[in-house]
Amino acid sequence: MKPGLSRDQKVALVLTFLLFLWIFGIFTPLLSTWIHLFTFPAIALNFFYGTVCHQLPAKTLFLFGKPLLVCARCTGIYLGAGLFFAAGVLLKFKRISLLLIFALVFPLYLDVARLMLHISAYSKAIAFLTGGLFGFAVSDFFLTYVFSQFRRENEK
Numbered sequence: 001m002k003p004g005l006s007r008d009q010k011v012a013l014v015l016t017f018l019l020f021l022w023i024f025g026i027f028t029p030l031l032s033t034w035i036h037l038f039t040f041p042a043i044a045l046n047f048f049y050g051t052v053c054h055q056l057p058a059k060t061l062f063l064f065g066k067p068l069l070v071c072a073r074c075t076g077i078y079l080g081a082g083l084f085f086a087a088g089v090l091l092k093f094k095r096i097s098l099l100l101i102f103a104l105v106f107p108l109y110l111d112v113a114r115l116m117l118h119i120s121a122y123s124k125a126i127a128f129l130t131g132g133l134f135g136f137a138v139s140d141f142f143l144t145y146v147f148s149q150f151r152r153e154n155e156k
Helices: 007-026 028-034 036-049 072-091 098-116 124-155
Strands: 060-063 066-071
Touching (some): 007 028, 007 036, 007 066, 007 124, 028 066, 036 066, 060 072, 060 124, 066 072, 072 124, 098 124
Antiparallel strands (some): 060 066
């Protein structure tokens, strides 16, 4: 066995870095509080993140009076994915069972159904939590797909 990182581990580390860079971007409005020169980049990032999230103020988390760049559910999804990637780097990306993936994804669907059927009002906390579970679970599928694409390229 060769010393150092395998190709899969290198890919996983690059993806983890990019994901954490993306997550950092979500919190950049907080920087404009302390770094006044950061106001223009924050406006540009707000527009950029608006392409992946509706950014409705009623559904957005606020920290220190500043809105994050994505809604509560999207924040949960990205932080859940970040947790999966961080755990994966430490645990060398062990697959999680399909039953566990289903158990982690199902609450998001229940929450969305609850909202669409007007059973109860929107909750940022529930959206954040179900988004986090979903992000954690879907990351397993995402990495499996990415690794299979790299292996397929190696076989050509």
